[in-house]
Amino acid sequence: MINKIRNENPVIHCITNHVVSNFQANGLLAIGASPIMGEAQEEVEELVAISRALSLNIGTLNKDTFNSMMLAGKRANKEKIPVILDPVGAGATAFRKEAVQKILTEIDVSVLRCNAGELAAIGGVEWASKGVDAGEGNIDLDKLAKRVAKEYSLVVAVTGKTDIVADGSRVEKITGGDRMMSSVTGMGCLLSAVTAAFTAVSPEDPTAAAIEALKFYGAAGEQAAATSEGPGSFRDTFLDVLFGMEIDDDGFDFEKGEGVDVLWQRSNRY
Amino acid sequence: MINKIRNENPVIHCITNHVVSNFQANGLLAIGASPIMGEAQEEVEELVAISRALSLNIGTLNKDTFNSMMLAGKRANKEKIPVILDPVGAGATAFRKEAVQKILTEIDVSVLRCNAGELAAIGGVEWASKGVDAGEGNIDLDKLAKRVAKEYSLVVAVTGKTDIVADGSRVEKITGGDRMMSSVTGMGCLLSAVTAAFTAVSPEDPTAAAIEALKFYGAAGEQAAATSEGPGSFRDTFLDVLFGMEIDDDGFDFEKGEGVDVLWQRSNRY
Amino acid sequence: MINKIRNENPVIHCITNHVVSNFQANGLLAIGASPIMGEAQEEVEELVAISRALSLNIGTLNKDTFNSMMLAGKRANKEKIPVILDPVGAGATAFRKEAVQKILTEIDVSVLRCNAGELAAIGGVEWASKGVDAGEGNIDLDKLAKRVAKEYSLVVAVTGKTDIVADGSRVEKITGGDRMMSSVTGMGCLLSAVTAAFTAVSPEDPTAAAIEALKFYGAAGEQAAATSEGPGSFRDTFLDVLFGMEIDDDGFDFEKGEGVDVLWQRSNRY
Numbered sequence: 031m032i033n034k035i036r037n038e039n040p041v042i043h044c045i046t047n048h049v050v051s052n053f054q055a056n057g058l059l060a061i062g063a064s065p066i067m068g069e070a071q072e073e074v075e076e077l078v079a080i081s082r083a084l085s086l087n088i089g090t091l092n093k094d095t096f097n098s099m100m101l102a103g104k105r106a107n108k109e110k111i112p113v114i115l116d117p118v119g120a121g122a123t124a125f126r127k128e129a130v131q132k133i134l135t136e137i138d139v140s141v142l143r144c145n146a147g148e149l150a151a152i153g154g155v156e157w158a159s160k161g162v163d164a165g166e167g168n169i170d171l172d173k174l175a176k177r178v179a180k181e182y183s184l185v186v187a188v189t190g191k192t193d194i195v196a197d198g199s200r201v202e203k204i205t206g207g208d209r210m211m212s213s214v215t216g217m218g219c220l221l222s223a224v225t226a227a228f229t230a231v232s233p234e235d236p237t238a239a240a241i242e243a244l245k246f247y248g249a250a251g252e253q254a255a256a257t258s259e260g261p262g263s264f265r266d267t268f269l270d271v272l273f274g275m276e277i278d279d280d281g282f283d284f285e286k287g288e289g290v291d292v293l294w295q296r297s298n299r300y
Numbered sequence: 301m302i303n304k305i306r307n308e309n310p311v312i313h314c315i316t317n318h319v320v321s322n323f324q325a326n327g328l329l330a331i332g333a334s335p336i337m338g339e340a341q342e343e344v345e346e347l348v349a350i351s352r353a354l355s356l357n358i359g360t361l362n363k364d365t366f367n368s369m370m371l372a373g374k375r376a377n378k379e380k381i382p383v384i385l386d387p388v389g390a391g392a393t394a395f396r397k398e399a400v401q402k403i404l405t406e407i408d409v410s411v412l413r414c415n416a417g418e419l420a421a422i423g424g425v426e427w428a429s430k431g432v433d434a435g436e437g438n439i440d441l442d443k444l445a446k447r448v449a450k451e452y453s454l455v456v457a458v459t460g461k462t463d464i465v466a467d468g469s470r471v472e473k474i475t476g477g478d479r480m481m482s483s484v485t486g487m488g489c490l491l492s493a494v495t496a497a498f499t500a501v502s503p504e505d506p507t508a509a510a511i512e513a514l515k516f517y518g519a520a521g522e523q524a525a526a527t528s529e530g531p532g533s534f535r536d537t538f539l540d541v542l543f544g545m546e547i548d549d550d551g552f553d554f555e556k557g558e559g560v561d562v563l564w565q566r567s568n569r570y
Numbered sequence: 571m572i573n574k575i576r577n578e579n580p581v582i583h584c585i586t587n588h589v590v591s592n593f594q595a596n597g598l599l600a601i602g603a604s605p606i607m608g609e610a611q612e613e614v615e616e617l618v619a620i621s622r623a624l625s626l627n628i629g630t631l632n633k634d635t636f637n638s639m640m641l642a643g644k645r646a647n648k649e650k651i652p653v654i655l656d657p658v659g660a661g662a663t664a665f666r667k668e669a670v671q672k673i674l675t676e677i678d679v680s681v682l683r684c685n686a687g688e689l690a691a692i693g694g695v696e697w698a699s700k701g702v703d704a705g706e707g708n709i710d711l712d713k714l715a716k717r718v719a720k721e722y723s724l725v726v727a728v729t730g731k732t733d734i735v736a737d738g739s740r741v742e743k744i745t746g747g748d749r750m751m752s753s754v755t756g757m758g759c760l761l762s763a764v765t766a767a768f769t770a771v772s773p774e775d776p777t778a779a780a781i782e783a784l785k786f787y788g789a790a791g792e793q794a795a796a797t798s799e800g801p802g803s804f805r806d807t808f809l810d811v812l813f814g815m816e817i818d819d820d821g822f823d824f825e826k827g828e829g830v831d832v833l834w835q836r837s838n839r840y
Contacts, residue, residue: 048318048588049595049607051360055319055485060531065485066389067319070362073393080392090591092610092634094362119606122620123613213813215595215605261600262809270530273483318588321630325589325755330801335755336659337589340632343663350662364632540800543753 031242032275034231036062042226043081045069045099047089047118050216053265054087057220060272063227069095074102083111083230085223088129089118096129103137112140112229112236116222120144121151134182140229140236141185142178143222146171149188153178172201187225187240189218195244197237204241206248208255210264221247224272250275301512302545304501306332312496313351315339315369317359317388320486323535324357327490330542333497339365344372353381353500355493358399359388366399373407382410382499382506386492390414391421404452410499410506411455412448413492416441419458423448442471457495457510459488465514467507474511476518478525480534491517494542520545571782572815574771576602582766583621585609585639587629587658590756593805594627597760600812603767609635614642623651623770625763628669629658636669643677652680652769652776656762660684661691674722680769680776681725682718683762686711689728693718712741727765727780729758735784737777744781746788748795750804761787764812790815 041064046054051067058065068077071094078084084106086099106113117130130152133139142152150156153174175186175196188194193204211217221243228243229236254271258264311334316324321337328335338347341364348354354376356369376383387400400422403409412422420426423444445456445466458464463474481487491513498513499506524541528534581604586594591607598605608617611634618624624646626639646653657670670692673679682692690696693714715726715736728734733744751757761783768783769776794811798804 047607049591051319052322052485052592056531056535059483059485066392067317067360068389068393068396069360070395072363073395076393076395090607090609093612119608122606123608123616125610125613125616126608213599215592215599258810259807260810260813261596262806262813265596265809266532266536266806267529269532269535270528273530273532321589322592322755326801326805329753329755336662337587337630338659338663338666339630340665342633343665346663346665536802536806537799539802539805540798543800543802 031228031231031239032061032246035227038231039064040082040227040230041066041080042083042085042223042230043068043074043077043102044085044087044223044226045074045095045102046085046087046219046223047091049089050087050219053216054085054220054223056269057272058223058227060269061224061227063230065223069098071098071101074098075105078102078105078111079109081106081111083226083233084113085116085226086113086133087116087118087219087222088120088126089116089219091126091129099129099133100136103133103139107138110233112226112233113137114141114143114222114226114229115139116143116219117148117152118219120148127151139182139184140233141187141225141240142182143187143189143218143225143240145218146188146190149174149178149186172196176201185236185240187244189221189244193244193248195237195240200237202237202241204244204248206245207251210255210258210261211251213261214265214268217251246275301498301501301509302331302516305497308501309334310352310497310500311336311350312353312355312493312500313338313344313347313372314355314357314493314496315344315365315372316355316357316489316493317361319359320357320489323486324355324490324493326539327542328493328497330539331494331497333500335493339368341368341371344368345375348372348375348381349379351376351381353496353503354383355386355496356383356403357386357388357489357492358390358396359386359489361396361399369399369403370406373403373409377408380503382496382503383407384411384413384492384496384499385409386413386489387418387422388489390418397421404454409452409454410503411457411495411510412452413457413459413488413495413510415488416458416460419444419448419456442466446471455506455510457514459491459514463514463518465507465510470507472507472511474514474518476515477521480525480528480531481521483531484535484538487521516545571768571771571779572601572786575767578771579604580622580767580770581606581620582623582625582763582770583608583614583617583642584625584627584763584766585614585635585642586625586627586759586763587631589629590627590759593756594625594760594763596809597812598763598767600809601764601767601815603770605763609638611638611641614638615645618642618645618651619649621646621651623766623773624653625656625766626653626673627656627658627759627762628660628666629656629759631666631669639669639673640676643673643679647678650773652766652773653677654681654683654762654766654769655679656683656759657688657692658759660688667691674724679722679724680773681727681765681780682722683727683729683758683765683780685758686728686730689714689718689726712736716741725776725780727784729761729784733784733788735777735780740777742777742781744784744788746785747791750795750798750801751791753801754805754808757791786815 225243229239232239254268495513499509502509524538765783768779772779794808
């Protein structure tokens with residue numbers, strides 16, 4: 031699918047928070063997608079109409095952006111393009127809980143990309159969440175993911191030490207990634223946008239798209255961590271890796287600097 | 301002009317989008333300018349009054365920031381400081397088209413810094429635009445740039461494979477830059493702010509300022525790309541290069557790390 | 571205190587400007603704190619209730635975020651968690667001056683983290699400020715810092731060539747840091763958030779917390795500058811250094827890459 035993204039440069043409309051908007055746009059460009067970030071109520075429907083997926087993120091939600099998300103989500107459903115929701119800190123405040131509830135009930139969401147604490151909040155399960163971080167708890171995540179997936183007819187992609195992708199019928203576990211990924215802000219948010227890009231080029235199977243996106247992302251995280259000195263260098267190396275990551279029969283592969291050669295062979299973006 | 305910017309540290313008032321505001325501020329600091337980013341209607345006029353150029357960017361425009369831009373633009377005209385407009389995705393939605401139209405008719409803009417798709421939208425020409433990207437088309441850009449420049453009495457600076465700077469009487473073409481520049485978000489937006497800084501220290505000749513800004517920027521892009529592994533490392537290297545770029549009789553020149561020595565010789569910014 | 575931050579991962583609620591929000595969140599993660607950035611009036615009180623410090627920054631203030639700051643600040647006082655204020659460009663506009671005045675009179679602020687120009691504006695002293703930069707002047711900063719600290723019963727932490735920390739009874743000077751720190755946007759803003767994290771784990775002595783934060787930050791700046799080519803690479807290296815900085819009997823110390831090993835020994839954040 032990454033090759034399809036690079037060939038087709040799908041436009042991904044992101045209504046997102048200002049903490050990660052730059053990183054999300056850069057990450058989407060790095061994998062070959064074409065981000066568009068408008069959020070005014072006056073224009074979001076038109077933006078959705080020229081996009082191939084809609085990525086919603088409630089990280090710094092306010093009344094205005096919430097209204098824009100509802101308008102954009104409904105238009106996305108009409109246009110039959112996939113909607114990916116990142117319910118950042120869903121359990122932290124009543125405002126977020128209600129916003130997520132309203133989005134999930136009034137809009138057909140394709141993929142819910144979240145962490146364990148957020149999933150627990152959405153599923154109505156006790157969880158020692160900590161701010162917008164995942165937190166800790168002793169719940170059966172597999173079951174919960176499957177239940178939430180069934181309830182809202184969507185794919186649940188929960189990330190953590192082990193990632194879980196669940197739809198109404200199956201549950202897949204994905205390992206990989208690196209601890210460093212939790213020391214950079216927006217790593218989860220960008221993953222949601224990347225999942226939107228994978229789903230954009232594979233709308234007929236959002237489960238497969240989410241699984242592929244998580245594997246790709248985890249592999250990129252591992253490779254970036256291997257040559258990083260800390261979160262600052264990791265952040266940039268990660269964008270370099272996203273940009274240059276190749277997929278062959280053995281899985282994902284990346285060689286430093288090779289991405290530059292790869293780029294020279296692509297052409298339609300300049 | 302870059303030396304003038306470094307000596308005078310002109311304050312550049314940016315009303316811009318939240319995707320690129322950080323990159324824009326860092327880019328302006330790197331060339332020696334002094335960014336100020338306030339956008340509340342209550343204060344933009346006062347901010348304009350202490351600035352030497354106003355840089356407007358509609359990337360994540362909403363009703364509030366649009367009103368602020370109109371207030372700031374009118375005050376800038378009164379103060380006789382140059383206004384630079386970046387009409388991000390001008391053709392993508394009616395909201396953007398109308399906003400750009402209103403800015404161009406009610407405010408004296410000095411330089412319109414855009415891509416081909418945006419220029420086509422402003423000039424009322426057909427163009428296969430794609431989201432906020434430039435898109436493709438078969439129009440005579442030289443003619444269009446000259447016509448738009450004449451119509452609004454401003455300088456048009458269109459960037460792409462070949463850059464074009466046009467005012468009512470002449471058209472200049474500029475080559476340079478690197479493909480990598482299209483894989484980093486905000487490269488065009490920052491160029492607009494950099495153009496604002498060049499125009500700030502050369503308000504009597506905005507055409508020359510735009511040409512110099514584009515040459516400088518393209519040279520920096522080439523030098524940064526030469527030592528980058530992908531868009532993540534390019535982004536930082538580009539800021540390093542902006543910071544250390546020297547101009548001598550042979551044109552722009554940069555040696556890695558030399559900028560640090562240059563800085564030690566400047567002094568008034570700490 | 572840095573070790574306490576790394577062990578306790580205090581949640582720091584930031585209501586801040588969109589230019590630096592990403593850098594601030596990354597900086598807080600790098601030192602081991604847990605940032606939360608929500609700013610809607612509907613939720614800020616709840617966010618404060620789960621946080622251990624509140625960091626306010628008026629860099630791109632508007633009416634809405636100002637109201638959120640007032641609500642959050644009052645709740646923070648009720649919850650007895652420290653409030654840190656960064657009055658970005660306090661002297662630049664009437665809107666900022668009044669906002670800062672209102673915050674300082676209606677909310678118990680623990681630490682006012684600012685530059686000389688901002689302190690002058692708050693203290694009602696003449697100062698040749700330049701946009702949001704510190705500017706220049708010939709005032710007795712020690713006296714002014716002490717007077718403002720007394721007037722509002724708070725700790726004043728002014729940064730510049732020499733940093734000053736003052737409360738009603740004493741004044742401490744801190745040297746260190748690097749000129750490069752003034753060429754990256756948000757370095758002061760992040761310092762305010764870092765001070766919030768230090769104060770969060772030492773609320774009984776905000777003076778000591780501010781002193782320690784400034785020493786830590788200055789040492790990190792020096793070490794990052796030593797291996798940077800310019801502001802782009804400095805910015806990332808600085809995050810790496812914040813992440814890996816150790817404190818021993820001889821003061822702060824950092825070895826490139828060692829931070830990664832340190833992380834492997836921590837564990838609760840992934």
